[in-house]
Ligand SMILES: Nc1ncnc2c1ncn2[C@@H]1O[C@H](COP(=O)(O)OP(=O)(O)OP(=O)(O)O)[C@@H](O)[C@H]1O
């Protein structure tokens with residue numbers, strides 16, 4: 257019996273990773289331009305749980321016998337944070353990710369070269385420490401930091417130039433890119449800086465990806481007309497599984513689920529074709545038992561708390577005002593002023609909360625109205641209200 261991956265497992269093996277044939281072929285064709293000397297740059301968007309990370313990890317496996325592939329998850333930047341999250345946290349993580357990729361790679365070795373790179377850069381530093389064999393400079397002065405930044409940003413090109421004969425190029429995947437919004441510095445300035453470096457590179461390919469609302473300002477800051485990468489970045493959206501794909505997927509991987517036609521229609525409606533929800537919900541359904549519409553509805557209600565665990569965790573950590581804003585949006589999308597009125601406060605008083613909720617992708621702004629981002633989360637709130645007479649504060 258084939259088993260479905262867990263909803264939070266994004267490192268899928270070939271027997272688990274389903275379809276995405278067109279996406280892989282399109283993205284691969286673009287990434288392969290790195291071999292010809294270009295710098296393909298892709299912004300991979302798509303709603304939460306649609307499979308961006310799973311896809312990048314799949315691409316990494318597909319490419320790593322010919323390319324050096326660096327996968328970097330920006331949520332790990334936090335571990336380098338001292339008093340503020342700034343570009344140096346980014347640089348340290350980037351550096352670590354590049355070194356890890358080199359370590360993992362079967363096609364190149366750069367252990368000793370790294371020290372040479374440091375030397376050619378004239379680093380004036382106390383000393384170079386080493387953690388897990390990775391040399392790490394100790395940065396003291398402002399100047400050290402600036403040097404380190406340009407050193408790290410140029411490192412992929414250095415490595416490529418040194419290993420040219422063995423590799424087709426270097427691919428850099430930056431996941432959870434939306435976290436840059438939380439930098440305690442001018443994000444746009446930083447994006448322009450990245451772009452200026454990338455622009456001068458050859459044979460290096462980039463994918464930026466992360467959970468972003470399609471209406472996210474970050475997307476226009478990156479890829480919009482006036483964005484840092486405007487006109488130079490390919491914006492590619494990963495779509496949810498279609499009705500047919502979902503049907504074929506479950507028939508192949510979970511043939512023990514006995515849907516009636518209506519039952520499956522309802523299943524698709526409940527999960528919206530989002531692989532995260534498809535896997536999580538399907539795993540909770542009873543095997544070898546008729547699944548008609550009614551059964552799916554009742555199973556879905558029962559499953560909601562498990563399906564939403566990632567969001568309910570967030571929910572309980574919100575401030576009272578943030579929760580009240582979300583509740584105000586359960587019935588319908590509202591303009592800022594209408595939310596403020598509902599809460600009985602001035603419009604200016606909810607600005608920070610709205611920003612936080614948008615950054616957490618719990619709400620999004622669409623045509624001047626705020627709305628709850630995830631319809632399943634909204635369904636959960638409604639259900640809680642119906643059953644308990646109040647929202648789960
Ligand atoms: N191609 C696939 N085949 C089978 N299952 C998939 C596929 N892609 C994604 N999934 C399922 O969906 C889940 C969510 O995927 P993933 O974490 O890649 O989404 P994401 O778009 O990166 O989400 P987020 O925006 O939250 O980072 C995976 O853990 C896996 O269960």
Ligand SMILES: [Mg+2]
Nearest residue numbers: 308309310466
């Ligand atoms: Mg992801």
